Amino acid sequence: MPFDSYQRDINYLRISLTDHCNLRCVYCMPVNGLHFLPREHLLTPEEIASVVRAAVSVGFRKFRLTGGEPTLRPDLLDIVRLIAQTDGAGELSMTTNGILLPGLAKPLAEAGLRRVNIHLDTLRPERLGQIMRWGRLEDIWRGIEAAEQAGLRPIKLNAVVARGHNDMDVAEMAALTIDRDWHIRFVEMMPFGNGECDRVATDQYVSNEETRARIEQKLGLLTSIESDSSDESSNHKLPGARGVVGFISPVSAPYCGSCNRMRLTAEGKLHLCLLNDDEMDIKKQLRQGGPDAVREVLRKAVELKPMGHRLPEGIFTQNRRMYQIGG
Ligand code: SAM
Ligand code: SF4
Numbered sequence: 199m200p201f202d203s204y205q206r207d208i209n210y211l212r213i214s215l216t217d218h219c220n221l222r223c224v225y226c227m228p229v230n231g232l233h234f235l236p237r238e239h240l241l242t243p244e245e246i247a248s249v250v251r252a253a254v255s256v257g258f259r260k261f262r263l264t265g266g267e268p269t270l271r272p273d274l275l276d277i278v279r280l281i282a283q284t285d286g287a288g289e290l291s292m293t294t295n296g297i298l299l300p301g302l303a304k305p306l307a308e309a310g311l312r313r314v315n316i317h318l319d320t321l322r323p324e325r326l327g328q329i330m331r332w333g334r335l336e337d338i339w340r341g342i343e344a345a346e347q348a349g350l351r352p353i354k355l356n357a358v359v360a361r362g363h364n365d366m367d368v369a370e371m372a373a374l375t376i377d378r379d380w381h382i383r384f385v386e387m388m389p390f391g392n393g394e395c396d397r398v399a400t401d402q403y404v405s406n407e408e409t410r411a412r413i414e415q416k417l418g419l420l421t422s423i424e425s426d427s428s429d430e431s432s433n434h435k436l437p438g439a440r441g442v443v444g445f446i447s448p449v450s451a452p453y454c455g456s457c458n459r460m461r462l463t464a465e466g467k468l469h470l471c472l473l474n475d476d477e478m479d480i481k482k483q484l485r486q487g488g489p490d491a492v493r494e495v496l497r498k499a500v501e502l503k504p505m506g507h508r509l510p511e512g513i514f515t516q517n518r519r520m521y522q523i524g525g
Pocket of ligand 2: 220222223226295521
């Protein structure tokens with residue numbers, strides 16, 4: 199098992215497939231001034247599969263595809279197929295904005311994808327257009343339905359909460375869990391770099407304590423339920439509800455002590471901690487070394503993983519934005 203220097207079992211690899219996206223959420227991607235990775239810099243499906251094989255051999259068990267928007271990769275089905283065929287890498291999921299799922303959910307499930315987390319910030323179409331810019335509720339909703347029909351269950355929805363954008367809609371989102379066995383998870387905004395998204399994340403930040411109070415005021419008290427110790431979400435149920443309301447609170451209640459993850463960027467860097475800049479290059483070993491060299495970088499990355507973030511001291515990732523890491 200890959201234990202880091204703080205005795206954390208690092209067994210979960212989040213793999214970013216691209217830095218492109220078909221949306222421009224206000225806390226994640228600016229509309230102007232973007233520079234994307236040239237295509238030849240991206241890891242190929244075979245290279246991604248090689249990293250996954252090496253990761254399994256050093257003890258990783260959980261894999262998630264993310265981005266940017268992972269469904270924009272034209273070779274997504276090949277990537278899923280190759281990972282799902284790797285012994286020991288069966289637990290494969292994806293984080294997506296859902297827009298392209300109507301055409302992809304069934305083939306993705308057939309290729310071996312188990313589950314999806316779909317990003318939806320509000321059920322109000324006008325406000326969704328403001329916070330997820332370019333996004334339309336009906337498109338994301340169709341994606342959710344397609345995922346459910348394809349058996350990519352349980353459906354988990356991620357809502358990032360921003361003051362003045364969707365903080366007034368959190369109870370309506372949470373109420374989706376009353377009749378459905380969905381998980382609705384509210385995510386606190388994190389700052390990255392220095393620019394307009396960083397300002398949104400700081401100036402419009404809403405704590406999950408406030409989000410929870412709003413939900414309970416409208417829908418009744420939440421009861422805490424047991425969660426896996428490595429689950430970043432603290433999970434609850436509304437009275438009589440089928441589904442789960444979760445809170446992901448990296449800012450107000452950091453869970454660095456139980457962090458179990460490592461991140462691979464689309465161009466082949468291991469990003470050791472979401473809110474730090476430490477990285478290690480794995481592409482060079484993929485292209486010039488061999489499986490042993492790739493395994494060695496993974497082991498080293500786990501060993502060097504920082505203890506946690508230093509947001510309270512005002513120190514956070516400067517070199518990358520969220521869409522260049524993958525959440
Ligand atoms: N495009 C996909 C999506 O939106 O789900 C996958 C990539 S996105 C970067 C992964 C997750 O990061 C999303 O669920 C989104 O809610 C979250 N996210 C983006 N920017 C964030 C920020 N500044 N703070 C907290 N969460 C953020
Ligand atoms: Fe795109 Fe996801 Fe970032 Fe929104 S959060 S801009 S959907 S990568």
